[in-house]
Amino acid sequence: MLRSIIFDMDGVLVDSMPSHADAWIAVSKEVGADVSREDIYEIEGANHILGIQWLFEKAGRQVEPHLYEEIKRKKVEFFSANASITPFAGIAECLSDLKRHYSLAVVTGSDRYTVNSIMEDFFPDVFDTFVCGEDVHYGKPYPDPYLKAVELLGVRKDECIVVENAPMGVESAKKAGLFCVGLPTYVPPSRLSLADLVLHDHPALYEYFKKLILSGN
Known part of the structure; x- marks a missing residue:
């Protein structure tokens, strides 16, 4: 589940x-x-x-x-x-729906100062835990960041889904033994071929999660 x-x-x-x-x-x-x-x-x-x-x-x-x-x-x-930073359209609503059903985490190569700033500006009190660039010696594409996130969340690997948009991130998630959804925001979809599922864009991601919620998974 x-x-x-x-x-x-x-x-x-x-x-x-x-x-x-x-x-x-x-x-x-x-x-x-x-x-x-x-x-x-x-x-x-x-x-x-x-x-x-x-x-x-x-x-x-x-x-x-x-x-x-x-x-x-x-x-x-x-x-x-x-920096000019904006949340992707619909992502805040998507996270709000997901938070009622699942624990949420962020795994990023960015430094904690940058992560904290972005979270405070756009997603306050949404995520349960973070793994930032300085939290592991071996970052993406090594499995360490996602393994640490699983440990912090206190769940099994088969109880997690990862959403990634970069080749190194997908590789990291798969090496950690996790199901990975690819989102090709800056690279062609073919560069995310290691992902278990590649979706076209953020609206498609939101629809995917709505179906998961409705199915009770």
Whole structure:
């Protein structure tokens, strides 16, 4: 029986990835790395440290490990100062319906400061627990973030559904042994092929959950 639903944040709850991409591109230029928006969408979901490693490696730029924290700080500062963030249409109503039936969690590669700010602005008192980028050493695509969420929720793996919009996030959920719904907000649906189910958009996601509620699952 379904007891919990776990959501990625960026690209699932809020339309924020363009602002994350702007921040990564600006900071990457400072260290001489040429990265594209598409590169950033491909590594979406990774925590900042893994994101830096993979992103700059793809750009052919070696970054010394002692610079990771400085790059992370600059990225967070740029994002906080310039981000344009809005919840996806209908997601607040969807969460309100779901909360009456299930426990809800967020698993994201974003830092806790950013997560807290977004939750306070758009979804106060909705979620039961959060797993943020700094809460696990190995972020997405490793299974650790979702395994931690299952532990915090106190449920079995077969009692959870994950909603993800990024290839690394889907991979993380599946490696954790969880049923995953893919939502292709920034990448083609084919990039989410590892998901158990890929839905077209947020209205389709809401309809999917309405059917689950009506079925008593």
